[in-house]
Amino acid sequence: MTAATLDIHLTEADLTAALRGDARRGLTADPKCLPPKWFYDARGSELFEAITELPEYYPTRTERALLQRVVGEIARIAQAEVLIELGAGSATKTRLLLDALTAEGPLKTYVPQDVSDSFLRETADRVAAEYPALAVHGVVSDFTDTLHTLPRGGRRLVAFLGGTIGNLVPAERAEFLADLHSVLDPGEQLLLGAGLVIDPAILVPAYDDAAGVTAEFNRNVLHVLNSRLGADFDPAAFDHVAVWDSADEWIEMRLRATRAMTVRVADLDLTVDFAAGEEMRTEISAKFRTDGLSAELQAAGFPVERVWTDPDNRFALFLAARR
Incomplete structure (x- = not known):
């Protein structure tokens, strides 16, 4: 058997630089948004594998x-x-x-x-x-x-x-x-x-399961920002939201602030305010x-x-x- 070979065109430093750029752009945008690729640290990958097995x-x-x-x-x-x-x-x-x-x-x-x-x-x-x-x-x-x-x-x-x-x-x-x-x-x-x-009666529950696994997956992006960029998000202070946009024909996943709060992202020297009820888009899933x-x-x-x-x-x- 020949061993697998690996070409590395993306390092941890590259990923961190990309995360810093995406986080700064997304957290200062109106409305706020983050790309879905940042769900996937080790915990996020495990959560997604669990999602794929949900009824x-x-x-x-x-x-x-x-x-x-x-x-x-x-x-x-x-x-x-x-x-x-x-x-x-x-x-x-x-x-x-x-x-x-x-x-x-x-x-x-x-x-x-x-x-x-x-x-x-x-x-x-x-x-x-x-x-x-x-x-x-x-x-x-x-x-x-x-x-x-x-x-x-x-x-x-x-x-x-x-x-x-x-x-x-x-x-x-x-x-x-x-x-x-x-x-x-x-x-x-x-x-x-x-x-x-x-x-949508079949589609929406696929992104908002009864066991709350997708909710934890959605909130994992906040854990990633905390661990990789020194942010101080309280993930428990955000509700998971999944809605069907019939005009664009896609599911939107969002995180909704349950209270007004100020978040500090130390590595970006950035302070971000959230109003109570404010929503931040974390993913679209077009159909x-x-x-x-x-x-x-x-x-x-x-x-x-x-x-x-x-x-x-x-x-x-x-x-x-x-x-």
């Missing part, structure tokens, strides 16, 4: 079941020699792709990408042990601005699963797809997983209509070859080729 949280199991049903067809169409997974995490769903792509024959290399050096190293080593015939080449980076660091060579399939595309507002999605287009060669492919617009997202992909130079949906039309997988 209300249908996206993960729905995507997994859909992928299991159509993965053979994806592999036959893609004929990929290299599988790149953006935001690989623990790569649990990826094994379905790896099994199907290796069964088809041409797959030689797996490239997991993530922001966490330690987490990615663990994932890469585990996959290398399970698939000894594959070269495993991890990339520590931020997919929103370092796609150019992805290795070249071989017919590549980029997998971007989990509905993470929904965390980007339309302008950010267009920029991401344009960047991806610039680093892929004509004919190379994108496999995109996206949540679909469904009844899509298949025609609409197909049009976005087409506009970015990724004509859609196939779209698969689950029987309840809650989730979709798009296979598109770079023009």
Whole structure:
């Protein structure tokens, strides 16, 4: 077995600098906001894994079941020699792709990408042990601005699963797809997983579970600011809020101050006032209509070859080729 290799294009110092910039911009904005990527320290990652197992949280199991049903067809169409997974995490769903792509024959290399050096190293080593015939080449980076660091060579399939595309507002999605287009060669492919617009009575509880796990996950961004930037947030003084925006067709997660308070962020030499009832946006999770997202992909130079949906039309997988 060949050991996994790791390219590091994002260090702890880079992450801290990015957090400082995002926190200063977001906490001084009106209304206040923070990017969702800062949920994910070790505790945040554990909380999200717990969320995926909750009865209300249908996206993960729905995507997994859909992928299991159509993965053979994806592999036959893609004929990929290299599988790149953006935001690989623990790569649990990826094994379905790896099994199907290796069964088809041409797959030689797996490239997991993530922001966490330690987490990615663990994932890469585990996959290398399970698939000894594959070269495993991890990339520590931020997919929103370092796609150019992805290795070249071989017919590549980029997998971007989990509905993470929904965390980007339309302008950010267009920029991401344009960047991806610039680093892929004509004919190379994108496999995109996206949540679909469904009844808010099913959708909202997925982001506001009865056990309160999502609430703790949401508040974890405040723990991250406390631990990494010397802030003195009282996370218990913020309520978790999840609302469906029917105009933009996305879920917004917010933190609502339960009382007026002043927060100090020592590392930024910043004082932030919150009014009682003030809300700070921490995440959007856009949901899509298949025609609409197909049009976005087409506009970015990724004509859609196939779209698969689950029987309840809650989730979709798009296979598109770079023009």
